[in-house]
Amino acid sequence: MESPTLAELQQSLSTRILDANVQGSSVPRFDDGLEHHLAAPDAADLSSRLGVYTTGYPARIREAVSEAFPAIAIIVGDGSLGAMLERYRPHVATGWCNLNSIGERLPTFLETDRLSEELPFLPDLAQLEWRVFESFHASIGEPADLGFASDWELSDWERARIRFQPGVAIVSSAWPIHDLRAARECERSAIEIELVGRPQSVWVYRQGFEVVTEPLDEFEALATHGLVAGRTLGDVMGQLESAGADAGSVLELFSRFAALGVIEGCDREP
Amino acid sequence: MSRWRAGPGGHWPQLGFGVGLRAEHYEDVVGAALADGQATDGQASGATSSGRSAVEVDWFEAISENYMETAGRPLAILEAVRRDYPVALHGVSLSIGSSDPLDVDYLKKLSALVDRIEPAIVSDHLCWSSFGGRQLYDLLPLPLTEEVLDHVVSRVREVQDRLGRRILLENPSTYLAWECTNIPEAEFLTRLAELADCGLLLDVNNVHVTSTNMGLDPYAYIDAIAPGRVGQIHLAGFEQRDGYLFDTHSQPVSEEVWALYRHALRHVGPCTTMVEWDADIPPWSVLAEEVERARHFAQAFVRPDHQSTARTATYEDPHGISDPR
Numbered sequence: 389m390e391s392p393t394l395a396e397l398q399q400s401l402s403t404r405i406l407d408a409n410v411q412g413s414s415v416p417r418f419d420d421g422l423e424h425h426l427a428a429p430d431a432a433d434l435s436s437r438l439g440v441y442t443t444g445y446p447a448r449i450r451e452a453v454s455e456a457f458p459a460i461a462i463i464v465g466d467g468s469l470g471a472m473l474e475r476y477r478p479h480v481a482t483g484w485c486n487l488n489s490i491g492e493r494l495p496t497f498l499e500t501d502r503l504s505e506e507l508p509f510l511p512d513l514a515q516l517e518w519r520v521f522e523s524f525h526a527s528i529g530e531p532a533d534l535g536f537a538s539d540w541e542l543s544d545w546e547r548a549r550i551r552f553q554p555g556v557a558i559v560s561s562a563w564p565i566h567d568l569r570a571a572r573e574c575e576r577s578a579i580e581i582e583l584v585g586r587p588q589s590v591w592v593y594r595q596g597f598e599v600v601t602e603p604l605d606e607f608e609a610l611a612t613h614g615l616v617a618g619r620t621l622g623d624v625m626g627q628l629e630s631a632g633a634d635a636g637s638v639l640e641l642f643s644r645f646a647a648l649g650v651i652e653g654c655d656r657e658p
Numbered sequence: 659m660s661r662w663r664a665g666p667g668g669h670w671p672q673l674g675f676g677v678g679l680r681a682e683h684y685e686d687v688v689g690a691a692l693a694d695g696q697a698t699d700g701q702a703s704g705a706t707s708s709g710r711s712a713v714e715v716d717w718f719e720a721i722s723e724n725y726m727e728t729a730g731r732p733l734a735i736l737e738a739v740r741r742d743y744p745v746a747l748h749g750v751s752l753s754i755g756s757s758d759p760l761d762v763d764y765l766k767k768l769s770a771l772v773d774r775i776e777p778a779i780v781s782d783h784l785c786w787s788s789f790g791g792r793q794l795y796d797l798l799p800l801p802l803t804e805e806v807l808d809h810v811v812s813r814v815r816e817v818q819d820r821l822g823r824r825i826l827l828e829n830p831s832t833y834l835a836w837e838c839t840n841i842p843e844a845e846f847l848t849r850l851a852e853l854a855d856c857g858l859l860l861d862v863n864n865v866h867v868t869s870t871n872m873g874l875d876p877y878a879y880i881d882a883i884a885p886g887r888v889g890q891i892h893l894a895g896f897e898q899r900d901g902y903l904f905d906t907h908s909q910p911v912s913e914e915v916w917a918l919y920r921h922a923l924r925h926v927g928p929c930t931t932m933v934e935w936d937a938d939i940p941p942w943s944v945l946a947e948e949v950e951r952a953r954h955f956a957q958a959f960v961r962p963d964h965q966s967t968a969r970t971a972t973y974e975d976p977h978g979i980s981d982p983r
Contacts, residue, residue, distance in 0.1 A: 392838070395757035398786060398798075401789075402790065405794055405796075406792065427834060427837050428871075429872060436901060440833045444796050485723055485788070486751075487795055488727070527729030527730070
C-alpha cells in the first residue's frame with residue numbers, strides 16, 4: 389500500500405479538527421482511520437493526544453471572541469457562550485490567520501441565532517462591540533485643518549460632506565446597548581439593567597489610542613447617522629427639520645466633531 | 659533562483675536576554691501615557707526611555723500577526739519599543755509545512771511589517787497551520803520524511819527570497835507523530851537549515867515537552883542540532899496533563915528546562931535568549947527574574963569577549979541576519 393501524501397494526511401487531520409467542532413456535522417471524512425497514521429509512545433494515549441489539537445481549535449476561537457466581545461461573553465455566561473460558539477463556528481471566515489477577525493460575522497449570525505430569542509439585544513450589542521474593536525485597530529490621520537472653510541457662506545456649508553477618521557462609527561438600537569456594554573466590567577451576577585423602553589444610539593470614535601463610546605440623544609443620532617453615511621450637511625439639516633428638531637444643531641455637532649479631531653476632511657459639492 | 663548564498667550558518671545577532679512583548683506589560687515597557695492610550699494624534703508621547711520603568715531586558719519579541727492588521731495602539735507601542743530596543747518578529751501562521759501554496763497575501767503583510775519595524779530576527783515554526791485555505795490556529799506536527807523535507811526546504815527558500823532575509827524556524831511542541839516519520843526531528847531541522855540556509859530557533863521548553871511526550875532523550879535531541887544554525891533560544895513553562903506535558907507558557911521555567919538550557923548553551927555557545935509567558939501572565943518583576951536567571955546561567959558559559967552588549971536599540975546589522983545579495 390502506498391504511503392499517504394502530505395496533502396492527504398493534512399486533509400485527514402484538518403477535517404478531524406474541524407469536524408469535531410461542528411455540531412451535527414455531516415462533513416465526510418477523508419479517512420476515518422486517521423489514528424492508523426498517527427503514533428504516540430503509548431497507543432492508549434492517542435485519543436487524548438489528538439484531543440490536544442481538536443480541543444485547541446474551539447478554545448482559541450472562544451478566547452478570541454471573548455476578547456473582542458467582552459460584554460457578550462459576560463452577559464451570555466460560560467455555558468451558553470460555548471454552545472453559541474459551536475453554532476457560530478461554521479460561519480467563521482477562516483481564510484485569514486488573524487484570530488482577531490474571527491468575530492466579524494458574529495453580529496449578523498446573532499440576528500438569527502436562537503440565543504437572541506431569549507436575549508434580543510445581542511445582535512446590536514455585538515455590533516457595538518465589533519465597532520469598538522474596529523476603531524481600536526483603525527488608523528488615525530491628521531485631523532482636518534478647516535481654515536479653508538472660514539469664508540464659507542451657509543450655502544457652502546449646506547453642500548459640505550464630512551469625511552470622518554476611520555475609527556468613527558455609530559450604532560443605534562432599541563435596547564440600552566451603551567449600558568449593556570458597561571456590563572463587561574461587572575460580575576455576571578451583579579448585572580441589573582432595565583431593558584424595556586430604553587433605546588440607545590452610541591457614537592464610537594478614537595481619542596489618541598483610546599476608543600471612546602458616547603450615547604447620543606435621538607436628534608444627535610439622526611444627524612450623526614446621516615453625516616457618517618456621507619450625506620451633505622444640508623440634507624441632514626432637512627432631515628432634522630422634518631423630524632421637528634433644530635436644524636442648526638447640525639452645525640453645533642460639526643463644531644464638536646472638529647474640536648475632537650475626528651474629521652479627516654470636508655468636501656463641498658459643486 | 660534563490661538570492662541566498664549557500665554557505666555556513668552563524669553570524670546571528672547577539673541580542674542578549676529578552677521577553678515577549680505582551681499587552682499586560684505595556685506600561686512597564688513604554689510608560690503609562692502610551693500604555694493607557696493617552697497619547698494623541700498618533701504621536702507616541704511618553705514612549706521614550708525616560709518613560710520606562712524597571713525594564714531589565716535587552717530586547718523584545720513580538721507576535722507578527724498581532725501587528726499586521728492594526729494601525730492603532732498595538733502598532734504604536736511596537737514602534738515605540740523598537741525605538742529603544744532590538745525587536746524580533748515571531749510568527750505563528752506562516753504554515754511552512756502546509757501542502758497549500760504559500761499564502762502570498764500573508765507574506766506581503768509580513769514583508770510590510772518587516773520593512774516598518776526592521777527586526778533583528780524573523781521567525782516562525784516548523785509546522786503546518788492551514789489546509790485547503792482554512793486556518794486551524796495551531797502548530798500542527800509534520801510527517802518528517804525526505805519528501806516533506808524537500809517541500810519545506812523549497813518553501814523556506816521562497817519565503818526568504820520574498821522577505822529578502824533569512825528566517826529562523828522553531829521546533830514545535832508535539833503530542834503525537836505521524837507513523838510515516840522516518841527522520842528524527844533534530845536531524846530534520848539541521849538538514850532543513852543547511853539545505854534552505856535558514857536559522858533555527860531552539861525552544862528548549864519544546865525540546866523537553868516533545869521529548870517527554872514522545873519518549874525521546876532531550877539531551878541527545880539538542881546534541882543533534884547544528885550549533886552554528888541556532889540564532890535564538892526560547893525558554894518557557896509547561897503544565898503536566900493526564901499522561902503528557904502541555905506547552906502552555908503559563909508557568910515559570912521548570913528546573914528540567916533550566917538544566918537543558920545550560921546543556922544547550924554548552925552546545926550552541928552564546929545565544930540570544932528569551933522567556934515566553936503567554937497565559938496567566940505574571941507581574942513584570944516575576945518575568946524579569948526569569949530573564950535574570952537565564953542571564954546568570956548564560957554568563958557561566960560565555961567568555962567575556964562574547965558577552966552581549968545589546969542593551970541599546972542599535973546593533974551592527976539593521977537588517978538583522980540577512981546576507982547581502
